[in-house]
Amino acid sequence: MSKMKKVVITEFGDESKLATVEGDLPDPAAGEVQLSVEYSIVSGSDVNMSRGTYPFQKEAPLTPGYSVVGKVRVNGKGCTKFKVGDRVACLSKYDGHAELINLPERFVVRVPDGVDLKPAVSLLLDWLTAYQMLHHAAHIKSGQKIFVHGLSGGVGVALLSLGRTQGAQVFGAASLPKHEELCKLGAVPFDYSKRELDHRHAGTWRNGRGLRSTRLRKL
Numbered sequence: 001m002s003k004m005k006k007v008v009i010t011e012f013g014d015e016s017k018l019a020t021v022e023g024d025l026p027d028p029a030a031g032e033v034q035l036s037v038e039y040s041i042v043s044g045s046d047v048n049m050s051r052g053t054y055p056f057q058k059e060a061p062l063t064p065g066y067s068v069v070g071k072v073r074v075n076g077k078g079c080t081k082f083k084v085g086d087r088v089a090c091l092s093k094y095d096g097h098a099e100l101i102n103l104p105e106r107f108v109v110r111v112p113d114g115v116d117l118k119p120a121v122s123l124l125l126d127w128l129t130a131y132q133m134l135h136h137a138a139h140i141k142s143g144q145k146i147f148v149h150g151l152s153g154g155v156g157v158a159l160l161s162l163g164r165t166q167g168a169q170v171f172g173a174a175s176l177p178k179h180e181e182l183c184k185l186g187a188v189p190f191d192y193s194k195r196e197l198d199h200r201h202a203g204t205w206r207n208g209r210g211l212r213s214t215r216l217r218k219l
């Protein structure tokens, strides 16, 4: 058992209540590693949890923090992947806003030396989301075309980069001021404020190839 401080949401809502409390964290169970947390995030999902609107979320009090970067402090029984002191990252979903956290070793990844830890902790949620969509849902292959709604957002830019790495041609919707930057990154952006996007492009693709309206379209 170790003493630690953590943030808890005690009341959900638009004016949710937060408190910092001191508590005990049990030693990591078999298959878990305990980390000293260095960085965590406040993602859109954390904000929705504080409102009480995130799907299937825990009841209050809960500790937010959807991802963490930290150092391995204790290896639970059977854990051999990391040494104490190794710097690692994990999509934790809860409990990142704490000094210590126990996590399943199988979900923890090493942070390579020299990586800036703030961008590292920030990209986990957006880029894992994008990776799952591309590789586990849409199964994108080289030479395919994809259309990304919200191309200029956190997940959108990750989809753009990972999609291009996979050899796909990436189209998408973004506001006009973001187009120059997106073009430099190799995308073909469309202005979502123009009705022509719905009628000419999205409509043509949907009707011509029988596609349904989803956030990520395989063309």
Ligand SMILES: NC(=O)c1ccc[n+]([C@@H]2O[C@H](COP(=O)([O-])OP(=O)(O)OC[C@H]3O[C@@H](n4cnc5c(N)ncnc54)[C@H](OP(=O)(O)O)[C@@H]3O)[C@@H](O)[C@H]2O)c1
Residues within 6 Å of the ligand: 044, 125, 126, 127, 129, 149, 150, 151, 152, 153, 154, 155, 156, 173, 174, 175, 176, 178, 192
């Ligand atoms: N972040 C995650 O890991 C994650 C995980 C699961 C699900 N999601 C969901 O994925 C969506 C995007 O998340 P995000 O984190 O990438 O959000 P974000 O960074 O806030 O980006 C929002 C995007 O939506 C675009 N947008 C705004 N109004 C639009 C409109 N009327 N038509 C088309 N596009 C519009 C924005 O374009 P401009 O900035 O150019 O205006 C921007 O590209 C959200 O619905 C979120 O709940 C996110």
